[in-house]
Amino acid sequence: MASRLRKEGREKLTGRSQYVDDLRLPGHPEVLHGTTVRSPVARGTLKAVRFGGSIPWKDFVIVTAKDIPAIGGKNAIAHILHDQPCLVDEQINHPEEAIVLLAHPDRFLLEEARRHVTFEIDPLPAVFTIEKSLLKDPVIWGKDNTFKEFTIEKGDVDGVWQTADLIVEGEYHTGAQEQLYIEPNGMIAVANANEGVTVWGSMQCPYYVHHALTHLFALPDDKVRVIQAETGGGFGGKEDYPSMIACHAALLAWKAGKPVKIIYDRAEDLAATTKRHPSSTRHRTAVSRDGKLLAMDIDFLLDGGAYMTISTVVLSRGGIHAAGPYECPNVRIHARALATNSPPYGAFRGFGAPQSLFALERHMDEIAAKVGLAPEELRRRNFLQEGKATATGQIIREKLDLPKLLDSALQSSEFIKKRKAFQEANQDPANPIKRGMGLSTFMHGAGFTGSGEKMLASVAAVEATPAGTVRVLASNTEIGQGQRTVFAQLVADALGIDFDLVEVVQPDTKIVPNSGPTVASRTTMIVGKLVETAAISLRQTLIQSGCLAKTYTTAEFRKACGEYLSKLGALKCFSQYQQPGHIDWDDQKYRGDAYGTFAWAVYVAEVSVDLRTYEAQVDHFTAVQEIGKVVHPVLAAGQIEGGVLQGIGYALSEEVQLRNGRMANNRLTNYIIPTAADAPDIKVIFAENPYPHGPQGAKGIGELPLDGVAPAVLNAVAMALGPEAASRIHSIPLLPESLMKALDGAAESVKGERS
Amino acid sequence: MSPSMSAQKITVRCKINGQDRSFTTYPMARLLDLLREDAGLTGTKEGCGEGECGACSVLVGGELVNSCLIPAIQAEGTEITTIEGIAEGEKLNFIQQAFLEYGGAQCGICTPGMVLAVVYLLNRIKKPEDLTEAALRTALAGNLCRCTGYTKIFESVVRACHARFGASAGASSGDQR
Numbered sequence: 001m002a003s004r005l006r007k008e009g010r011e012k013l014t015g016r017s018q019y020v021d022d023l024r025l026p027g028h029p030e031v032l033h034g035t036t037v038r039s040p041v042a043r044g045t046l047k048a049v050r051f052g053g054s055i056p057w058k059d060f061v062i063v064t065a066k067d068i069p070a071i072g073g074k075n076a077i078a079h080i081l082h083d084q085p086c087l088v089d090e091q092i093n094h095p096e097e098a099i100v101l102l103a104h105p106d107r108f109l110l111e112e113a114r115r116h117v118t119f120e121i122d123p124l125p126a127v128f129t130i131e132k133s134l135l136k137d138p139v140i141w142g143k144d145n146t147f148k149e150f151t152i153e154k155g156d157v158d159g160v161w162q163t164a165d166l167i168v169e170g171e172y173h174t175g176a177q178e179q180l181y182i183e184p185n186g187m188i189a190v191a192n193a194n195e196g197v198t199v200w201g202s203m204q205c206p207y208y209v210h211h212a213l214t215h216l217f218a219l220p221d222d223k224v225r226v227i228q229a230e231t232g233g234g235f236g237g238k239e240d241y242p243s244m245i246a247c248h249a250a251l252l253a254w255k256a257g258k259p260v261k262i263i264y265d266r267a268e269d270l271a272a273t274t275k276r277h278p279s280s281t282r283h284r285t286a287v288s289r290d291g292k293l294l295a296m297d298i299d300f301l302l303d304g305g306a307y308m309t310i311s312t313v314v315l316s317r318g319g320i321h322a323a324g325p326y327e328c329p330n331v332r333i334h335a336r337a338l339a340t341n342s343p344p345y346g347a348f349r350g351f352g353a354p355q356s357l358f359a360l361e362r363h364m365d366e367i368a369a370k371v372g373l374a375p376e377e378l379r380r381r382n383f384l385q386e387g388k389a390t391a392t393g394q395i396i397r398e399k400l401d402l403p404k405l406l407d408s409a410l411q412s413s414e415f416i417k418k419r420k421a422f423q424e425a426n427q428d429p430a431n432p433i434k435r436g437m438g439l440s441t442f443m444h445g446a447g448f449t450g451s452g453e454k455m456l457a458s459v460a461a462v463e464a465t466p467a468g469t470v471r472v473l474a475s476n477t478e479i480g481q482g483q484r485t486v487f488a489q490l491v492a493d494a495l496g497i498d499f500d501l502v503e504v505v506q507p508d509t510k511i512v513p514n515s516g517p518t519v520a521s522r523t524t525m526i527v528g529k530l531v532e533t534a535a536i537s538l539r540q541t542l543i544q545s546g547c548l549a550k551t552y553t554t555a556e557f558r559k560a561c562g563e564y565l566s567k568l569g570a571l572k573c574f575s576q577y578q579q580p581g582h583i584d585w586d587d588q589k590y591r592g593d594a595y596g597t598f599a600w601a602v603y604v605a606e607v608s609v610d611l612r613t614y615e616a617q618v619d620h621f622t623a624v625q626e627i628g629k630v631v632h633p634v635l636a637a638g639q640i641e642g643g644v645l646q647g648i649g650y651a652l653s654e655e656v657q658l659r660n661g662r663m664a665n666n667r668l669t670n671y672i673i674p675t676a677a678d679a680p681d682i683k684v685i686f687a688e689n690p691y692p693h694g695p696q697g698a699k700g701i702g703e704l705p706l707d708g709v710a711p712a713v714l715n716a717v718a719m720a721l722g723p724e725a726a727s728r729i730h731s732i733p734l735l736p737e738s739l740m741k742a743l744d745g746a747a748e749s750v751k752g753e754r755s
Numbered sequence: 756m757s758p759s760m761s762a763q764k765i766t767v768r769c770k771i772n773g774q775d776r777s778f779t780t781y782p783m784a785r786l787l788d789l790l791r792e793d794a795g796l797t798g799t800k801e802g803c804g805e806g807e808c809g810a811c812s813v814l815v816g817g818e819l820v821n822s823c824l825i826p827a828i829q830a831e832g833t834e835i836t837t838i839e840g841i842a843e844g845e846k847l848n849f850i851q852q853a854f855l856e857y858g859g860a861q862c863g864i865c866t867p868g869m870v871l872a873v874v875y876l877l878n879r880i881k882k883p884e885d886l887t888e889a890a891l892r893t894a895l896a897g898n899l900c901r902c903t904g905y906t907k908i909f910e911s912v913v914r915a916c917h918a919r920f921g922a923s924a925g926a927s928s929g930d931q932r
Contacts, residue, residue: 012863015798015838022797232864480862634858641904668807676895
């Protein structure tokens with residue numbers, strides 16, 4: 001069957017889709033514009049706020065932290081902890097932290113006014129790096145700058161060092177990365193004591209926003225309503241920060257007595273909102289002469305920024321993925337997330353795993369070189385298999401065939417043949433273009449980590465309408481990935497009716513149940529399964545009621561819905577997440593089944609490096625993955641292709657330049673994402689191995705591609721440049737200037753170059 | 756680009772999607788705002804406000820421009836085409852249809868500008884062989900997409916080229932079906 005067309009495709013292609021900045025609120029002809037005045041310093045004590053210039057301040061709505069108690073709420077953005085204020089009261093903890101909110105009907109005058117608010121601040125010493133944060137001087141968060149620390153232990157790592165044939169050490173770094181959804185963040189709020197708070201906006205997680213608003217305003221759940229507008233990309237960047245913007249817009253609207261709209265421009269969005277956590281990872285690995293991993297000791301550090309937000313869970317995923325898809329009897333992973341005075345880092349597609357897997361997969365190539373094995377051969381000798389245990393002791397209970405994925409990737413990319421040809425051609429000193437082939441093998445756990453899904457206990461529903469159409473009710477959001485289309489397809493297939501008869505309702509917390517956030521590669525696998533189950537229950541109800549025969553046509557189904565509704569009232573079936581029986585996880589010890597299942601992949605990058613300009617570019621990319629079952633071929637391939645290009649940006653061009661904790665290059669002219677001219681041919685190959693607990697056998701795929709691209713690219717660059725330079729290529733992004741340093745043997749140090 | 760508060764408003768007359776329109780606005784107001792706020796055509800999007808992302812691409816006098824960089828005064832007397840002027844009523848134009856069928860639109864925010872860039876590209880090629888891979892990449896290099904990795908956009912353009920010139924046409928790039 002041909003792939004179903006994207007549900008909202010026509011609206012998007014004709015410009016009719018309503019994103020937050022396009023909305024007109026019925027009954028509200030006047031909407032004020034809101035803006036945020038932010039801290040110019042990284043850390044300090046706020047002494048005074050001054051409203052200067054010849055600005056008619058009496059015409060402005062002005063909100064500060066002092067307004068929040070009057071509403072009865074608490075000055076905090078409710079995430080895991082309530083450590084992050086909605087507005088600075090006295091203590092400033094990062095640049096761009098929100099201090100004052102302004103609203104006015106004229107957005108040009110508003111911008112003029114924003115520039116005339118100044119602050120008197122007593123500066124305090126600040127911390128900008130992981131290394132400095134570890135020194136605890138000064139302590140800027142909690143007792144010791146540590147948001148979270150845990151250790152995963154398997155076997156006895158320390159018993160191996162004395163007897164191992166080889167010990168290979170390495171240190172690896174990854175920089176921050178901006179999600180760079182093309183639609184900047186934005187929210188519109190209507191808020192007053194009578195009606196409560198209603199917000200419309202660009203977001204991934206309506207119930208996260210709902211949670212934050214109920215806490216800030218101390219309102220009961222039914223007095224807060226959150227509606228997702230069409231959303232122009234998220235990638236994790238619209239997971240937690242929209243709560244902040246919704247709170248700001250709602251505070252202004254409450255005080256103004258009028259709706260307020262806050263739309264960030266690109267510069268503000270880049271400077272103030274969350275990014276991928278920078279990381280630093282140290283590997284010490286014991287290996288036998290024949291290339292068996294004997295012990296892996298991994299120290300994994302994340303820079304969390306100034307507040308906890310969701311860094312603890314990013315650390316969990318990153319730590320759990322740090323030992324990769326390999327079987328090793330002795331593993332220790334020590335993971336820490338630390339505070340710095342940068343804006344808080346947050347979710348970005350991959351969620352900690354791209355950082356730890358970059359380190360591991362780059363390190364595997366270093367090990368291969370020391371052992372004298374080809375990179376693919378070292379990996380092949382250590383692959384996890386069915387019945388074997390991951391670092392957390394999770395026994396693989398599926399027909400995992402990593403050698404087959406590897407063979408497919410090697411063959412499809414002509415890896416061996418090209419590597420040989422490149423190695424020969426690269427010998428010629430007259431040739432300024434060096435080419436390389438690199439690979440990575442990895443996995444991504446689908447759904448929330450550990451007992452996360454059990455605690456979420458998501459609910460989704462399916463209901464019949466009098467016209468005989470079916471509506472899907474879930475809080476998961478369409479952000480480009482195709483959620484609306486996939487849910488409609490799963491329900492249409494489960495009911496055996498036309499795809500066009502299924503409508504997926506725009507998430508609105510007044511209408512849809514809480515099926516959890518749109519994150520963690522969980523939308524298709526976890527919530528899609530709920531939606532499918534609810535649809536089956538709806539069909540059974542129709543059959544049991546006598547309105548529908550066991551076999552039926554779409555027309556008969558429609559008639560049966562009408563008959564049921566007129567005779568028996570509403571027909572709405574719910575489904576709630578039940579943890580599959582095989583999952584057993586210990587949150588305290590980080591032992592057991594960290595995920596219901598994993599998607600598995602082998603990626604190959606073919607690169608060329610120009611020794612005259614020090615530019616590396618990806619010429620071809622091959623992405624082979626096993627994702628359970630491909631539900632929608634066009635959307636699935638689209639997820640992989642898009643993720644691969646984001647990964648190439650992460651590897652080669654996307655540098656967040658921090659100066660005193662602030663992003664200095666917060667513009668699209670100097671934060672460089674790949675364009676149509678930079679995109680390589682991307683070959684996507686799917687292998688299938690249906691997961692019994694996923695809808696139609698599907699696993700999650702959204703984040704997977706980000707995990708394996710950067711190490712494959714850097715491994716290819718390292719191959720192109722030879723072993724001496726390779727040992728200095730341990731950090732991303734690998735910009736031309738860092739490549740120049742690596743080639744000139746300068747600064748970029750590599751520690752632990754012993755074997 | 757914010758208009759000076761002391762500036763005098765002017766009248767701008769232009770043709771948008773075939774209709775004569777007239778606006779009272781500041782001379783240095785952005786064409787993007789004129790389209791979105793004064794003309795109510797919100798299909799044109801703002802992604803960066805500095806001419807880097809192409810989300811606000813429209814055709815002015817047949818030329819592809821970033822409407823965030825064009826002052827309203829320059830729109831005087833011009834013919835402008837926005838995304839709202841591409842479909843024929845409810846029938847998608849062949850470029851929109853190809854994007855719909857081949858997955859060229861994901862989150863949709865770059866899509867209006869991207870479609871205008873493809874309209875501009877395909878308007879300028881005289882025969883299918885002109886759509887080389889290099890021409891295709893160059894033509895779309897000013898329109899950033901963060902979702903697709905461009906693969907399905909390239910495929911959609913090649914398919915749209917087929918639709919325009921007949922089935923044998925177009926670059927081979929991106930055609931993986």
